Amino acid sequence: MRYARISVGGRAVWGRVGERDIEILSGSPLDAAGFDVIGTVPRARAHWLPPVVPPVFYAVGMNYPRHIAHAGAATPERPEVGYRANNALTGHLAPIVKPAAVTGRFEAEPELVAVIGRTLRHATREEAREAVFGWTVGNDVSARTWQHQDRSFWRSKNSDTFKPMGPWIETDVDALAQTTTLRVNGEQRSSFATGDMVFDPFDHITELTRHNTLYAGDVLWMGAETVCPLEPGDTVEIEISGIGVLTNPVHLEGNEQ
Amino acid sequence: MRYARISVGGRAVWGRVGERDIEILSGSPLDAAGFDVIGTVPRARAHWLPPVVPPVFYAVGMNYPRHIAHAGAATPERPEVGYRANNALTGHLAPIVKPAAVTGRFEAEPELVAVIGRTLRHATREEAREAVFGWTVGNDVSARTWQHQDRSFWRSKNSDTFKPMGPWIETDVDALAQTTTLRVNGEQRSSFATGDMVFDPFDHITELTRHNTLYAGDVLWMGAETVCPLEPGDTVEIEISGIGVLTNPVHLEGNEQ
Numbered sequence: 001m002r003y004a005r006i007s008v009g010g011r012a013v014w015g016r017v018g019e020r021d022i023e024i025l026s027g028s029p030l031d032a033a034g035f036d037v038i039g040t041v042p043r044a045r046a047h048w049l050p051p052v053v054p055p056v057f058y059a060v061g062m063n064y065p066r067h068i069a070h071a072g073a074a075t076p077e078r079p080e081v082g083y084r085a086n087n088a089l090t091g092h093l094a095p096i097v098k099p100a101a102v103t104g105r106f107e108a109e110p111e112l113v114a115v116i117g118r119t120l121r122h123a124t125r126e127e128a129r130e131a132v133f134g135w136t137v138g139n140d141v142s143a144r145t146w147q148h149q150d151r152s153f154w155r156s157k158n159s160d161t162f163k164p165m166g167p168w169i170e171t172d173v174d175a176l177a178q179t180t181t182l183r184v185n186g187e188q189r190s191s192f193a194t195g196d197m198v199f200d201p202f203d204h205i206t207e208l209t210r211h212n213t214l215y216a217g218d219v220l221w222m223g224a225e226t227v228c229p230l231e232p233g234d235t236v237e238i239e240i241s242g243i244g245v246l247t248n249p250v251h252l253e254g255n256e257q
Numbered sequence: 258m259r260y261a262r263i264s265v266g267g268r269a270v271w272g273r274v275g276e277r278d279i280e281i282l283s284g285s286p287l288d289a290a291g292f293d294v295i296g297t298v299p300r301a302r303a304h305w306l307p308p309v310v311p312p313v314f315y316a317v318g319m320n321y322p323r324h325i326a327h328a329g330a331a332t333p334e335r336p337e338v339g340y341r342a343n344n345a346l347t348g349h350l351a352p353i354v355k356p357a358a359v360t361g362r363f364e365a366e367p368e369l370v371a372v373i374g375r376t377l378r379h380a381t382r383e384e385a386r387e388a389v390f391g392w393t394v395g396n397d398v399s400a401r402t403w404q405h406q407d408r409s410f411w412r413s414k415n416s417d418t419f420k421p422m423g424p425w426i427e428t429d430v431d432a433l434a435q436t437t438t439l440r441v442n443g444e445q446r447s448s449f450a451t452g453d454m455v456f457d458p459f460d461h462i463t464e465l466t467r468h469n470t471l472y473a474g475d476v477l478w479m480g481a482e483t484v485c486p487l488e489p490g491d492t493v494e495i496e497i498s499g500i501g502v503l504t505n506p507v508h509l510e511g512n513e514q
Binding site: 101210214 | 333339345
């Protein structure tokens with residue numbers, strides 16, 4: 001099943017995504033209370049929102065052997081997570097706005113995202129597996145000069161629109177057996193095995209929940225194998241087979257329309 | 258005015274705090290829709306929750322000259338923010354649970370917290386001032402061994418219960434003209450001028466909103482001048498004059514009751 005959040009009449013609603021239409025739901029599929037179908041909208045006219053706004057936005061850094069080797073970094077010896085911020089989230093087809101003040105490398109990072117479905121603490125690997133509600137696609141857009149200048153990622157990775165996520169949450173897929181492909185203006189720039197990670201999502205969830213409670217709606221971004229430069233005017237697509245394609249145009253600040 | 262969130266019949270509700278009673282509200286004072294008073298509970302029997310669960314949880318690091326000098330750190334040349342995580346939040350009177358695995362220094366950090374009241378981008382200093390809904394008290398509990406071992410603050414500062422906040426949001430106070438006092442088991446351990454900061458909340462908000470949109474309910478923790486060791490069995494109180502006293506007992510994991 002594919003679940004999305006869309007804007008209908010200015011209001012955020014959950015939807016169940018079909019081939020042609022999206023069924024509008026009365027509630028969240030993450031909520032134990034359940035939901036009814038209360039309408040439909042044609043998929044072609046949907047205004048896509050980030051498929052979830054997480055209570056906590058977890059993000060894994062160095063997690064692909066080839067990325068670690070390229071960066072000359074040490075391979076992590078245990079799962080660790082950092083954080084991203086909800087203000088930066090944006091949906092499928094919405095613009096990534098490059099701030100006018102950004103100089104130097106401005107790059108996409110294609111990532112698998114796990115969406116947590118239930119409250120979880122002290123999870124076994126099997127419980128971790130069962131607690132993942134579904135999977136979506138994220139683009140960890142990064143401004144490298146700020147990343148090197150600042151003590152935190154507040155500007156480099158968390159400026160508004162720097163975290164596209166979507167288009168939807170796919171609940172029925174073996175996410176680690178897929179292929180991640182990045183295209184810019186329709187041209188393939190990289191392709192890698194989604195599951196070729198140092199520590200997989202379930203490793204991270206078991207480690208995390210030794211000390212932290214996870215909640216329904218929390219997201220865990222799994223890191224990228226490659227990065228790719230972006231320019232205003234570009235359109236970037238990240239496809240994870242079996243999940244979907246996240247597409248975003250790149251605009252320059254002051255030139256958003 | 259003092260606004261709090263309390264648990265009534267297992268449900269989180271907003272309240273307006275009086276001397277003896279808390280008026281239960283039908284909605285959030287942060288919501289433009291307004292609210293009605295729908296009941297009261299005696300203040301002495303209140304189950305206090307964190308006064309807000311923020312969309313984004315911002316936290317300033319080194320921000321008090323004496324703390325910076327003590328740490329041998331460089332004085333920041335511009336406002337910068339990091340992040341904390343909502344799973345770690347807990348309310349007034351709830352226990353701080355020290356994980357059994359923590360070794361080394363386990364410490365309190367008394368902090369002023371600004372609660373944002375409206376959506377804000379490209380704010381002037383005057384707009385930043387007007388956008389602060391009110392002020393509360395935070396304790397940035399930190400496990401130093403983990404802080405030094407890990408690449409992020411995920412365990413050291415964001416384990417469950419490591420972020421007490423409360424008891425309420427005070428809307429009518431000149432927060433920067435106050436005194437912050439830390440007591441352990443009733444004994445004063447430190448006292449400092451709350452406003453003696455390198456960059457104040459309005460400096461941070463103007464800088465932040467150059468690239469990030471702030472939203473109603475976001476919180477900005479302002480850093481601490483001092484730290485203080487905590488042991489299981491202790492009770493830690495942080496008072497900011499004109500705002501309130503945040504009190505939490507310290508328990509050892511496995512010994513929570």
